[in-house]
Amino acid sequence: MNRATAPAASASPPAPPAGRTDGRGTRRSPVRRLLARPEVGALIAAIGVYLFFFAVAPSFRTAGALSTVLYQASVMGIMALPVALLMIGGEFDLSAGVAVTTSALTAAVLSFQFTVNVWTGVAVALVVSLAVGAFNGWLLIRTGLPSFLVTLGSFLILQGANLAVTKIFTDNVASDSIADMDGFGQARKVFASEFTVGGVDFKITIVYWLVLAAAATWLLLRTRFGNWIFAVGGDQDSARAVGVPVDRTKVVLFMGVGAGAWFVGMHLLFSFDTVQSGEGVGNEFLYIIAAVIGGCLLTGGYGSAIGPVIGAFIFGMVNQGIVYANWNPDWFKAFLGVMLLVAALVNLWVRRTATRR
Amino acid sequence: MTVHGSGPQDAGREDHPPERDAPVVELRGAGKSYGNIRALHGVDLAVRPGRVTCVLGDNGAGKSTLIKIISGLHRHTEGELLVDGVPVRFGSPREALDLGIATVYQDLATVPLMPVWRNFFLGSETTRGRWPLRRLDIEGMKRTADRELRSMGIVLDDLEQPVGTLSGGQRQCVAIARAVHFGARVLILDEPTAALGVKQSGVVLKYIAAARERGLGVVFITHNPHHAYLVGDHFSVLRLGTLELAADRAEVTLQELTHHMAGGAELAALRHELAQVHGVDVEELPEA
Numbered sequence: 001m002n003r004a005t006a007p008a009a010s011a012s013p014p015a016p017p018a019g020r021t022d023g024r025g026t027r028r029s030p031v032r033r034l035l036a037r038p039e040v041g042a043l044i045a046a047i048g049v050y051l052f053f054f055a056v057a058p059s060f061r062t063a064g065a066l067s068t069v070l071y072q073a074s075v076m077g078i079m080a081l082p083v084a085l086l087m088i089g090g091e092f093d094l095s096a097g098v099a100v101t102t103s104a105l106t107a108a109v110l111s112f113q114f115t116v117n118v119w120t121g122v123a124v125a126l127v128v129s130l131a132v133g134a135f136n137g138w139l140l141i142r143t144g145l146p147s148f149l150v151t152l153g154s155f156l157i158l159q160g161a162n163l164a165v166t167k168i169f170t171d172n173v174a175s176d177s178i179a180d181m182d183g184f185g186q187a188r189k190v191f192a193s194e195f196t197v198g199g200v201d202f203k204i205t206i207v208y209w210l211v212l213a214a215a216a217t218w219l220l221l222r223t224r225f226g227n228w229i230f231a232v233g234g235d236q237d238s239a240r241a242v243g244v245p246v247d248r249t250k251v252v253l254f255m256g257v258g259a260g261a262w263f264v265g266m267h268l269l270f271s272f273d274t275v276q277s278g279e280g281v282g283n284e285f286l287y288i289i290a291a292v293i294g295g296c297l298l299t300g301g302y303g304s305a306i307g308p309v310i311g312a313f314i315f316g317m318v319n320q321g322i323v324y325a326n327w328n329p330d331w332f333k334a335f336l337g338v339m340l341l342v343a344a345l346v347n348l349w350v351r352r353t354a355t356r357r
Numbered sequence: 358m359t360v361h362g363s364g365p366q367d368a369g370r371e372d373h374p375p376e377r378d379a380p381v382v383e384l385r386g387a388g389k390s391y392g393n394i395r396a397l398h399g400v401d402l403a404v405r406p407g408r409v410t411c412v413l414g415d416n417g418a419g420k421s422t423l424i425k426i427i428s429g430l431h432r433h434t435e436g437e438l439l440v441d442g443v444p445v446r447f448g449s450p451r452e453a454l455d456l457g458i459a460t461v462y463q464d465l466a467t468v469p470l471m472p473v474w475r476n477f478f479l480g481s482e483t484t485r486g487r488w489p490l491r492r493l494d495i496e497g498m499k500r501t502a503d504r505e506l507r508s509m510g511i512v513l514d515d516l517e518q519p520v521g522t523l524s525g526g527q528r529q530c531v532a533i534a535r536a537v538h539f540g541a542r543v544l545i546l547d548e549p550t551a552a553l554g555v556k557q558s559g560v561v562l563k564y565i566a567a568a569r570e571r572g573l574g575v576v577f578i579t580h581n582p583h584h585a586y587l588v589g590d591h592f593s594v595l596r597l598g599t600l601e602l603a604a605d606r607a608e609v610t611l612q613e614l615t616h617h618m619a620g621g622a623e624l625a626a627l628r629h630e631l632a633q634v635h636g637v638d639v640e641e642l643p644e645a
Contacts, residue, residue: 218492221493222492222493222495223484223491223492223493224482224484224493226493227471227475227478227479227482227493228480230468230470230471230475231468231471231479231480234468234469234470234471235467235468235469238467238468238479239468239479239480241450241460241462242479242480242481242535243450243451243454243480243481244479244480297470301468301469301470301471302470
C-alpha cells in the first residue's frame with residue numbers, strides 16, 4: 001500500500017521509512033475492490049434467485065409476474081431505504097413496521113372524524129410520523145440506551161395505541177372508509193395509482209422506490225450529511241471529536257424512517273380506503289433483513305442505498321416466486337431466514353477481505 | 358497582547374525575540390477540581406510556535422486533565438487559560454478548534470471503515486455547486502488530501518482504501534496531517550506513541566518534528582521520556598496534579614528527565630526504606 005517514494009519538494013518532511021516496503025504491502029486488486037462494494041454479494045444472490053425461479057416456475061417468466069414482484073419489492077423497499085440509512089448510522093428502529101400503520105390510521109381517523117379534506121389528514125400524519133421519529137432519536141440521545149431498547153418501547157407503545165385509539169373512534173379494529181371524502185381520488189392518484197408500459201400495469205410505488213433509492217445514493221455518497229451518516233455509524237466518538245454533529249445526524253435519520261413510514265402508510269391507506277389497526281407488526285424485521293441482505297453492516301458504518309433495493313427485490317422475488325412455483329407459501333419465511341444467514345456470512349467475509357492489511 | 362514576561366517559563370529565555378516567541382496558548386496557575394478531588398493545581402505552561410512542549414507524567418498525574426482543559430473538553434476551575442494572550446474559557450472542542458487548537462487523540466482519531474480522503478475531510482467537507490445540486494468536491498478533496506499527506510511524507514497509492522487498513526502509526530499521521538491542514542496552530546497529541554511499536558513510534562516522532570518545522574506549537578503528551586527527549590524543546594513533568602519540573606532542553610538531561618518521571622524524591626525515600634529492610638547502607642543499592 002505504501003511505496004518509499006521520495007517525499008514532495010518541501011524542505012522539512014521526513015522520508016517514508018524504507019521499512020514499509022518490506023514486501024508486505026500490496027496494492028488492492030481490482031477484484032478485491034469490487035468485492036468491497038457493499039451490494040455486490042446481494043447482486044449475485046439476486047441473479048441466482050431470479051434464475052432459480054425462472055427455471056422452476058414458468059408463470060414467473062411473464063411481464064405480469066415481474067410487475068407483481070416489483071410492486072411487492074417497492075412497498076417494502078421504500079421503507080428499507082431509510083431503515084438502511086439508519087443502520088449505516090449505527091442504529092435500529094424496531095417501531096418502523098407499526099409506524100406505517102400509525103401514520104395511515106392518523107390520516108384515516110382524523111379525516112373521517114373531523115370530516116376534513118383527506119389532504120389535511122395526510123399532512124397531520126406526516127407531522128405525527130416525523131414526530132415519532134424525532135422522539136425515538138431524542139430518547140436515544142438523552143438516555144444513551146441502545147436503540148434496540150428505545151425503539152422496542154416505542155414499537156409496543158405504537159402497537160397498543162394503534163389498536164386502542166382506533167377502537168375508541170370506530171368500535172372496530174379497522175378505521176372507517178374515507179373513500180367518499182374530499183380529495184380521496186386526488187390522493188389516490190398520487191400515492192396509489194398505476195401506469196401501463198407495453199400492456200402491463202405497474203404500480204406508481206415502483207417509480208417512487210427507484211427515485212428515492214437514487215436520491216438516497218446521492219445523499220450517502222455525494223453530500224456532507226452522507227459522510228456524517230457513515231461516520232456516526234462507524235465510530236461515533238471519532239466523529240464527534242472532529243466536529244460532526246452526531247446527535248443531529250441521528251435524529252434526522254430517525255425522522256427519515258418516520259417520513260418513509262408516512263409514505264408507505266399513505267400508499268396503503270389510498271390503495272384501499274380503510275386501515276386494519278393491527279397491521280405492520282413484524283414488518284420492521286423485513287426492512288432490516290432487506291438492508292442486511294443488501295450488504296449494510298448491522299453494527300453500522302458500512303452499506304449503500306442500492307443494496308437494500310436489491311434486498312427488497314430478492315424479497316419480492318422469493319415471496320411471489322414461491323406462489324408461482326405452486327409451493328406451500330409457508331416456506332417463504334424459512335427461505336428468507338436462509339437468505340439472511342447467507343447474506344450475513346457474505347457480509348462478514350467481504351468486510352474482512354476489504355479491510356485486510 | 359499582554360503576554361510576554363509574566364509566566365515563570367519566560368525566565369532565562371531572552372535569547373528569543375518576544376514577537377515570534379509569544380506563546381499561542383498559555384496556562385497560568387491553572388487547575389481543575391472534580392467535586393472535592395483536585396486533579397490539577399497551579400500549573401504553568403506555555404506553548405510557543407515552532408516548538409515541541411512535552412508533558413510527561415505517570416498515570417493519574419493529571420496529563421489528560423491538562424489536555425482536556427486546553428482542547429476544550431473541560432473547563433478549568435482555577436487560574437487562567439490564555440490564547441494569544443487573551444483569557445478564554447472553552448465551552449466545547451469546536452471553540453478550541455476555531456482558535457486553531459487541534460487535538461489528536463490516541464484512539465479516536467479516525468473512522469476505520471471510511472476511505473482515507475473521507476476521513477481526512479470528515480466534519481469539514483468541502484462542497485461545490487448550488488443546492489439542491491450541492492455536492493461533495495470529491496476530486497478536490499482527494500487532491501488536497503494527497504498533497505497534504507505527501508507534504509508530511511506519507512504516500513498512499515489509493516486514497517479510497519479504508520483507514521482501517523493502515524497501520525496504527527499511519528493512522529496517527531493521517532490525523533496529524535488533517536489537523537495541520539485545517540489550520541491548527543497548536544497541535545495536542547495525546548500519547549501518540551503509546552500503542553505503537555518501536556518503528557511506528559519513530560514514524561510518528563518524525564511527523565511531530567515535521568509539524569514543528571511548519572511552525573506549529575506542539576504539545577506532546579507521553580509517559581516515555583526517551584520519546585520526549587528525541588523531539589522536545591521544553592519539558593513539563595506532572596506529578597499528583599502539580600508541576601514537578603519545567604525545564605528547557607538545555608537545562609535538563611535525559612537522565613534527569615527519567616529520574617523525575619520515575620518519581621524523583623519518592624524514589625530516594627524508597628531507596629532509604631529498602632536499605633533499612635535489607636540492612637545495608639543506602640550507597641550500596643543501585644542508582645535509580
